[in-house]
Amino acid sequence: MSDTPHTHAAVAPETPRRAREAHAHLPPVVRLDGICKSFGKVRANHDITLDIRPGCIKALLGENGAGKSTLMSILAGKLRQDSGSIIVDGTPTVFASPRDALRAGIGMVYQHFMLVDSMTVAENVLLGQSPHMLLRPARMRDEVAALAERYGLAVEPAARVGGLSMGERQRVEILKLLYRDSRVLILDEPTAVLTPRETDQLFEAMWRMADQGKALVFISHKLQEVLTVADEIAILRRGEVVDEFSEADVPNQTVLANRMVGRDVVLQVDAKRLAPVDTVLSVEHLSGPGLSDVSLTVRRGEIVAIAGVAGNGQKELVEAICGLARPEAGEVRILGRPWREFFAGPPGRRGLAYIPEDRQGLATCRQLDLVDNFLLTTRNLFAKGVFLDRAEAVNAVKRVVWEYNVQPGDITASARALSGGNLQKLVIGREFFRKPEVIVAENPTQGLDISATEEVWGRLLEARSTAGVLLVTGDLNEALELADRIAVMYRGRFIDVFDKDDAAKVQAIGLMMAGVRPDEPDEPDEADKAGEPDEADKAGEPDELGDPDQKDEAETPA
């Protein structure tokens, strides 16, 4: 067990890591040796060798589909490698299940949390772990509180998980592993669901865990975060480790990005401004469940981005605009027509295109082929009386598939044969085929790799010449690259709507996403910058997103 309390606490208070060298002399906890794994013909991992050392944060950097998650699922016992071995403490070990890996001290925090919403934090942490037949709730809470305190993972042990924010849930997941004395903690894209502030708190907790001798693996495709938090960086590309850097020799962001994708990628796009013309979408004082007094206009020739952490009313706003939910109070006008009138007519010729975030569930039907999927929203364009001109549609799909480079281009294949990126290209091709004048795109590049992202971005910018675009995104970079104006959403309202050229406001987006207006920094503990993590800013205070109403005890006896 390398979990020794560190004794180097006061060495360098200005750096976030206090005991980086404390565990440097120790041998690796885990060594992955020549791991290979294929799914059918797809080679997910090929001959990967990695050392994971105590007290060290190792970043696995790579695009979507580079094999990061596969590799870590193998290490966590969820998948079995085809060849190669996992060496724990110098002994080759076979994991038949995640249970075996957990027993060996290796645990993973998955992107989809494995938590029981109706149970308390303490119950979730002790699930399957309690040493006693009978549970003692008060003692469970104390134990969890002590553990949370030790690693700076603030969370209320008696709270029900269902009422917690994403950041808090993540802390519960980490606490579960810590409670089991896990020595290796694997975090799979942990920042995807966090606010900038929560991200900082997570990084601090990670440093704290590393200082106490834990080995951490941080899976990410976000360069900036990797550079901030990691001690060592391994770059995965197409299932192979193409580079490994230690803290001392980490190159700059551009070099890292190039190594990651294997060619020069311009992460900046050329977003020349167009002169906005007429207003195509206007939302005035829209309120309802999850929304309060939202006002916004989108003009032809511009992209308006709504930035914010998911779950702050974006979904409700999009549903109201796209006709999926009736606006309760306030007004929505699309192409000059009131909501009710606009959505009263038949779909298809409406001029509003919706590119949903859930491209597998909402945008397409998995079982249908590409032509049928294409016809889902364009069928009116191919209608001949009550019949569909399918031959015409087939030609159109072929053109779109070619023009948007959808791979594989077999239009008789069902939609599920397509990867997320290719499906997205098909959806965008389909929606743009209708020549929309209003485009609502919801996280259009989520889960796409860099080249597909670039393509989608290019299409959206192109579309400005004939349409107004409302871009809902959780990716700040995307908002900054594409948008002419940015609205920051928090808890159902816009904190601010401003022009991208307003440097001061752009600087403060992180704070706004956490609900702080830059002009009124009333809460002192919220006032610190969301950029660099700050040692003084302990991850101590409970998250404001937590729901205090959820603390009632379990069922009562008869």
Next chain:
Amino acid sequence: MDMDTALLLSILAATVQSGTPILYATLGEMFTERSGVLNLGVEGMMIVGAFTAFLATHLTGNPWAGVLAAGLCGGGLSLLHGVVCLVFQGNQVVSGLALTILGLGLADFLGTPYVGITTTGFQAFAVPVLADIPVLGTIFFRHDALVYLSYLLPPLFWLFMARTRAGLALRAAGEHPAAASAAGLSPVRIRWCGIFTGGFLAGLGGAYLSLAYTHLWTNNMTSGRGWIAVALVIFAFWRPGRAVFGAYLFGGVMALQLRLQAMGANLPSSLMLMLPYALTVLVLLASSARGGGRAAPAALGVNIEPEE
């Protein structure tokens, strides 16, 4: 003690008696559902329990052997449901319905030669001291052993769910089996236990019918009590305390209906026989209006896909 009070007390005591088999079955189904499995075969498991309890008692002369046989056979039948849902990931609704049909058919087929034969079964006895409490003693403590056993179940149920390691694991399997699996538990194994326990209790409910409520075997002796139990689980929001209330509510209506018939009330008997079932519909309406569905275990009825 005047006539009316005596009548009321006897109806209330009869309420406990006719509520008991429903209570067993409801708690059993609730247990199964808390583990995430919907088993609509309660009626089938109950009647098989009723028959095997009768048969075992008839053969051995010992009613406790009957109770054990009923539990094991009810549980055994439920394992069939486990095979369909846990091994082959079959549809839980279809499998449960099939189990009901199978159970009713089996009991009918095997039981026909024994119809009308009486057996010893359980006799009522007064619990010392407690039976002498005014009112409550008459209502609750002048019954048979199976009734007294049923008093212990709800608190045990609650204690198990809220205060034991195994209960926590069972709830996790019903709420989020993947989370249970990630915590190193085996949700499939837990659900096997949930299904068997539920079947065992449904069998005991059946045993009560043939060994205590009556002392004989007749065809279709459960007459829909299993379905009432399924409805009561929803009515009770998956809470044992409310299950007691619900079971006695139904028991009360059944007892009252019998008493009214016996007194020759001027109402068509078919109308009165309908009462418990009409109440079932009302209860379901009321609990869905109150949002009872939201109290259901999150993964209820959802099969566990085998991991790769």
